[in-house]
Amino acid sequence: MRGTRITALAALAMLNVFTLAAAVTVARMLPPRLAALHIPIAAAKPVMRAGAVLTPAGKTTDPPALPTAAGLGALVATTLPDAEVGPQVGVEVADARTGQVLYSDNGATLATPASTTKVATAVAALALLGPDARFSTSVRQASGGIVLVGGGDPTLAVNDYPSSDYPRPATLAALAASTARALKAEGRRSVRLGYDTSLYSGPGMAPGWSDSDISTGNVTPIVALEADQGRLTPGGALEDSDNPVNFTPRTMDPAGLTALLRKDGITLTSGPSPATAPAGAPVLASVTSPPLSQVAEQMLRESNNVIAENLARHVAIATRLPATFAGAADAVRTELRRLGVTTPISLVDGSGLSPEDGIAPETLVRVLEVAAGSSRARAAITGLPVAGFTGTLSPGHSVFGGVGGAARGVVRAKTGNLTTVATLAGLVYDRSGSLLIFAIMAPRVPSPAMLQTAAGAIDAAAAGLAACGCR
Numbered sequence: 001m002r003g004t005r006i007t008a009l010a011a012l013a014m015l016n017v018f019t020l021a022a023a024v025t026v027a028r029m030l031p032p033r034l035a036a037l038h039i040p041i042a043a044a045k046p047v048m049r050a051g052a053v054l055t056p057a058g059k060t061t062d063p064p065a066l067p068t069a070a071g072l073g074a075l076v077a078t079t080l081p082d083a084e085v086g087p088q089v090g091v092e093v094a095d096a097r098t099g100q101v102l103y104s105d106n107g108a109t110l111a112t113p114a115s116t117t118k119v120a121t122a123v124a125a126l127a128l129l130g131p132d133a134r135f136s137t138s139v140r141q142a143s144g145g146i147v148l149v150g151g152g153d154p155t156l157a158v159n160d161y162p163s164s165d166y167p168r169p170a171t172l173a174a175l176a177a178s179t180a181r182a183l184k185a186e187g188r189r190s191v192r193l194g195y196d197t198s199l200y201s202g203p204g205m206a207p208g209w210s211d212s213d214i215s216t217g218n219v220t221p222i223v224a225l226e227a228d229q230g231r232l233t234p235g236g237a238l239e240d241s242d243n244p245v246n247f248t249p250r251t252m253d254p255a256g257l258t259a260l261l262r263k264d265g266i267t268l269t270s271g272p273s274p275a276t277a278p279a280g281a282p283v284l285a286s287v288t289s290p291p292l293s294q295v296a297e298q299m300l301r302e303s304n305n306v307i308a309e310n311l312a313r314h315v316a317i318a319t320r321l322p323a324t325f326a327g328a329a330d331a332v333r334t335e336l337r338r339l340g341v342t343t344p345i346s347l348v349d350g351s352g353l354s355p356e357d358g359i360a361p362e363t364l365v366r367v368l369e370v371a372a373g374s375s376r377a378r379a380a381i382t383g384l385p386v387a388g389f390t391g392t393l394s395p396g397h398s399v400f401g402g403v404g405g406a407a408r409g410v411v412r413a414k415t416g417n418l419t420t421v422a423t424l425a426g427l428v429y430d431r432s433g434s435l436l437i438f439a440i441m442a443p444r445v446p447s448p449a450m451l452q453t454a455a456g457a458i459d460a461a462a463a464g465l466a467a468c469g470c471r
Contacts, residue, residue, distance in 0.1 A: 064432040066095055071470030072103035079461040085422070085442040085454045092361040093465070096427060096435040099369055101362070110344050110358035111443040114416030115303045115392075116425045117352030117359060119380060120345065120367050122296045124335040125311040126377040127370075128318050131293035135314070137170060137225070138286035139179045139257075140277045145192030145269075146179065146284060147277040148257050150225025152199050152317075153289040154310035155298070158227045158260075167294040170287035172227055176260035178285035183266055190267040193257060194275025199224035200313055202324030208354030219305040219353060222313070222325075229306045297383030300414055301391035303398070305351040312350025325349055339374075341366045355418055361439035364425040368437045372427070384426050387411035387462070399455035400424065406431075406467035413438075413462065415455075420445040422454040428465045436465060 076091055090106035101107070135153040139146050155169040183191060204221025205213075213219050220230035258268055289295060292311075299307035312328035315335060321327040329347035336345065344360040371380035385391030388408035392398035392415040399422065400415040413426025425439040440461055445454040464470075 063097065064430075064434045065469065065471065066100075066432075066434055067093070067102055067430060067436070067465075067468070067470030069103050071468065073105075075461065075464045075468060075470055076103070076105065079464050080440070080442075080457050083446075084450070084457040086420075086444040086446050086450075088444055090361040090441040090443070091439070091461075092365045093436055093438045094365050094369070096369070096372060096437045101365075102436070104362065107362040107365075108344060108360050110346060110360050111423075111441040112355055112418065112421045113352050113357055113359040113364070113441065114418045114421045114423050115305075115352045116364055116414050116416040116423045116439070116441075117347065117350065117357055118300055118303065118308045119364060119371070119384075119414050119425060120336060120347075120359065121308050121312050121315075121332055121350040122300055122380040122383065123339070123367050123371050123374075123377045124315050124332040126292060126296055126379055127339055127374060128315055128335050129292055131291060131296075131376055131379055133292040133314075134288040134290070135310075136286050136288045137172075137175060139175060139284045140281040141284060142194065142275065142277055142281060145194060145271070146183075147194040147196050147275045147281070148175075148225065148272070149196040149277050150199055150223065152224045152310050152313055154226070154229065154304075154307040155289050155295055156225075156227050156287075167290035167298060170289055172257055172287075173260055175285055175287045176257055176264050176266075178287075179257075180261060180264035180266050182284045189265065190269050192269050193261070193271035193273075194277075195225060195257075195272050196275055196277045197224045198276050199317070200323045202322065202326070206309075206325045206349035206354050208348060208356040213353060219309070219351070222306070222309045224313075224323075226306070229304070293379040296379045300380065300383035301385055303392050303415060305353050308351035309349060315350075336367065336370075339370050341370060352416055353418075355421070361425075361441050364439035364441075365437050368425065368427065368439075372437070381412070381427070384412040384414055387413070399452050400459055402456060403459035403462065405463040407459065407463035410466045411462045417451060417455060419448045420451065422451060422458055424458045424462060426462075428462060430465055430469060431467060432469045438462070438465060 072093055080089055088106060090109055090111045092107035093103040094101045136151040137153050137156055138149045140149055153170060157169040157171045159171055159173045161169060200223060204223060220226060258272055295307060298304060312332055313323045316323050316327040316331040319331045319334060321331045325348060328350050332347060332350060333345055341363060343363040343366055345363045346358040348354050348356045371377040385393035386409060387393045387403045393400055393403055395401045398415050399417050411426060411428045413424050416423035421443050422445055423441045428436050430436055440458050442454050445451055
């Protein structure tokens with residue numbers, strides 16, 4: 001036993017000797033090997049000094065030279081001839097940094113704005129309601145049944161949208177599933193179903209709208225409860241997708257919950273039929289829209305008329321005005337005045353679909369200035385289409401989709417067009433780096449056949465703003 005212990009100790013001693021010898025050998029070899037690998041090491045003193053990234057406090061840099069009125073006038077004369085855009089074109093260009101008006105021609109004259117109206121609606125809604133506001137659709141208890149209550153969510157869908165769609169809408173499918181669970185928890189498997197659209201009042205169509213606006217897929221009558229914005233597939237089913245270029249006729253029927261409830265095991269004894277939920281009726285289930293910032297961006301990007309009209313109604317509700325077209329138009333104007341926009345504007349709807357709307361170019365410029373300077377309304381800027389890339393400024397999505405050249409990726413603007421109206425309002429960096437806010441309005445295009453030509457001329461003017469110093 002003693003011999004075994006001595007042998008083990010001797011072996012451990014020898015192992016230690018070999019380990020120390022190996023360590024010494026490696027230590028001698030390591031410096032030249034590491035040097036050969038060129039491993040980075042910290043320098044003993046600075047090798048080079050970085051230049052300043054930000055201007056030091058107390059020092060200022062000269063802003064880029066601004067375009068002159070003469071330079072801008074020459075651009076307008078070259079790119080916007082009456083033969084292409086018609087008479088009484090209104091143009092205003094301002095410096096985004098200071099608000100200084102650099103050029104104005106018919107800038108204070110009311111002109112048909114078409115969908116550039118949506119910028120005014122977006123700014124009013126975002127400033128008043130806040131970018132995090134959401135709209136709820138609920139199912140409430142009623143005597144002997146349940147009532148589906150419309151909350152004016154313009155993005156409400158029947159089923160989930162494809163995963164590529166953004167924003168993600170609330171769905172009737174989710175609402176039906178929650179309602180069925182609540183009913184079953186109460187031991188109820190059959191109910192009477194009503195639907196309540198009383199949040200809004202008045203006619204469903206604005207002055208100046210026509211039935212063709214529905215048959216061409218531009219809009220539906222505005223109600224507080226609607227799914228998929230009334231968009232239909234070729235087979236006649238509601239389209240569970242955000243498809244802004246679906247111009248098939250839209251349905252005017254209110255959204256229904258019947259089939260979804262049946263799928264979830266609830267039998268309907270009657271309905272769906274019009275009803276009004278009693279004040280304070282208990283909520284069985286509810287779903288909420290994406291935040292207003294996302295909804296407003298979607299509206300501007302794809303020039304969505306249904307979303308615009310719903311947002312205008314919510315502005316009316318928040319200001320305690322009637323949730324009608326007239327009340328909504330008045331509410332938007334009132335909110336803009338509160339924000340300091342006192343230049344000419346006359347509205348009969350919130351989308352600009354009506355040819356009876358009127359906005360001066362200087363008003364659109366002022367609204368965009370408010371949005372650029374407000375954290376609450378910032379989505380009215382970030383939602384603007386980007387030339388050549390997104391929304392109605394991308395190829396195939398509007399008459400303005402051909403914009404190119406220096407404007408690509410540099411111009412962000414809201415498009416607008418009716419039969420003989422073409423408008424564009426937004427922001428652009430010019431060649432000198434100045435950020436300009438502009439509005440170009442052609443309210444009297446010579447003929448419907450000239451609309452594409454007029455839009456192309458306005459595109460060229462926007463590209464000209466990006467390409468020139470205009471001095």
